[in-house]
Amino acid sequence: MKKLSLVFLMLLMAAPAAAQDMRAAVKKAEADRDAALAEARAAETRIAADRDSLRAAVAAAEARRTALRGELAELDREQLRLDARRDELAARWAQRELAFRELSGNVRLAARDLESLLKASALSAADPDRIDRVGKLLDTGYFPDVDDIAGMADILFDEMARGGQVTLAETPYVGRDGRETSGPVLQVGRFATAYRNGGETGFLLWSPEARRLQALPELPSRGVRRALDRYLDGASDDVPVDLGGGAALRQATHRLGLGEQLRQGGPIVWPILLIGALALGIVAVKAVVLQRVHGNTDRLMGQVNDLAARGDWAACAALVAGGGGRNPVAAVIRAGLEARDDDRESLESTLQEAILRELPGITKGIALLAVLGAVAPLLGLLGTVTGMIDTFRVITLFGTGDPRLMSGGISEALVTTELGLAVAIPVMLLHSWLSRRADHIIGDMEEKAVRLTNIIQRRKAAGA
Numbered sequence: 001m002k003k004l005s006l007v008f009l010m011l012l013m014a015a016p017a018a019a020q021d022m023r024a025a026v027k028k029a030e031a032d033r034d035a036a037l038a039e040a041r042a043a044e045t046r047i048a049a050d051r052d053s054l055r056a057a058v059a060a061a062e063a064r065r066t067a068l069r070g071e072l073a074e075l076d077r078e079q080l081r082l083d084a085r086r087d088e089l090a091a092r093w094a095q096r097e098l099a100f101r102e103l104s105g106n107v108r109l110a111a112r113d114l115e116s117l118l119k120a121s122a123l124s125a126a127d128p129d130r131i132d133r134v135g136k137l138l139d140t141g142y143f144p145d146v147d148d149i150a151g152m153a154d155i156l157f158d159e160m161a162r163g164g165q166v167t168l169a170e171t172p173y174v175g176r177d178g179r180e181t182s183g184p185v186l187q188v189g190r191f192a193t194a195y196r197n198g199g200e201t202g203f204l205l206w207s208p209e210a211r212r213l214q215a216l217p218e219l220p221s222r223g224v225r226r227a228l229d230r231y232l233d234g235a236s237d238d239v240p241v242d243l244g245g246g247a248a249l250r251q252a253t254h255r256l257g258l259g260e261q262l263r264q265g266g267p268i269v270w271p272i273l274l275i276g277a278l279a280l281g282i283v284a285v286k287a288v289v290l291q292r293v294h295g296n297t298d299r300l301m302g303q304v305n306d307l308a309a310r311g312d313w314a315a316c317a318a319l320v321a322g323g324g325g326r327n328p329v330a331a332v333i334r335a336g337l338e339a340r341d342d343d344r345e346s347l348e349s350t351l352q353e354a355i356l357r358e359l360p361g362i363t364k365g366i367a368l369l370a371v372l373g374a375v376a377p378l379l380g381l382l383g384t385v386t387g388m389i390d391t392f393r394v395i396t397l398f399g400t401g402d403p404r405l406m407s408g409g410i411s412e413a414l415v416t417t418e419l420g421l422a423v424a425i426p427v428m429l430l431h432s433w434l435s436r437r438a439d440h441i442i443g444d445m446e447e448k449a450v451r452l453t454n455i456i457q458r459r460k461a462a463g464a
Helices: 002-120 129-138 146-163 222-232 247-253 258-264 269-294 297-310 313-323 328-338 344-363 366-398 403-463
Strands: 166-174 180-188 192-197 200-207 212-215
Touching: 002 129, 002 146, 129 146, 180 222, 192 222, 200 222, 269 366, 269 403, 297 313, 297 328, 297 403, 313 328, 328 344, 328 403, 344 403, 366 403
Parallel strands: 166 212
Antiparallel strands: 166 180, 180 192, 192 200, 200 212
8 A cells, every 4th residue: 555655656656747748748749749740841842853754755755665666667567578689699699609519529529530641541650649639529518610620631731642642751660679769650541561681671550559660570471571672662653452451451460370369269179189189090991991991902903804705714813813912802702713513593692692791991980971961060169059158157247248258259159160160071071082082992893893793694605
């Protein structure tokens, strides 16, 4: 209770001070209101001024926008006109570009052909730089001009002019020993290039890679060298040339010997060679035997006929035994003389038996020769098959990018076939010749047997 009384007393003491603070606050609030109203009126004035300026700016912007729209419409029309002009120029440029590309392609094609011609021509030895002048026309992105085309034409005409000339000039070249030397070089157009260095005369070939004239590793034949020397000495107007532009000379230098060709045939070559040797031995032996067998049967039979006509059978037997030797005809006559007392049928049987007995000795080996002649081409065909199998195996492993990988199998296939036919053809011809010789001897034996039979029968008839 005492506390409430104390608080109330304090409030009564503070009331006059609070009334005085309220009046001061009211005055201050009125002053702030007046300042705020003045500031609002000033802001309103500024806003009105800004509104007028903004309205003027908007009007100016509207006018600018209208003007820009007009300019945009004009620019659109100008763009349409320029687009049409651009399309027209693009079409014209496409036509001209096509013509330019066609012209450039033709020039490049001609330049490529000319470059190939110059690289393969021995006449480039006098001016190797002309290959480079033509080669720059083939660079990617390079467009040839009129001067390039004219220069290419000049080089072509120069090549044509040099191709019709015969020149003898001091020219560097690579000799057969691989060393670079210099000496008089004869060029007969594009057909022959020859040199003479001391006592050596030979041909030169142009190497496109090294851009050098190189001597052939093999000298030409003596007759060709003699012709070249006579021409270089002015003693003759004839000079040997290679119309293939060096192809014949290259072929001459790469000619394979017989041994190398046989090695390329593979293992099948040896059986074929063995067959050829065996057949040759059989032919040699049979030729000698048949020549000895044939003998001079006509002379022997004539003498036997004369003695038989006189009845001198002992002399006939002695003549056949002494002069006939191992002659089958003499053996048949001897058998007939021994059976002269038999009747005609027995005599003919005896003679036929004697002929049959001599046949194996005459025909021996001829049938084997026919077999060898038939086996040789079959072995060649076997070599062909094995060679092609090797070729296809190489193709399976390495593809067809490098033909040299397939050359071994192809060489084996071709060489064995060639060798088999080369052995079989003469063997079959010799077999036919020996068969005819044997048939002739057999027919001669039969003819002599019939003649002896007739002589003996006539002699019997005369004696009776």
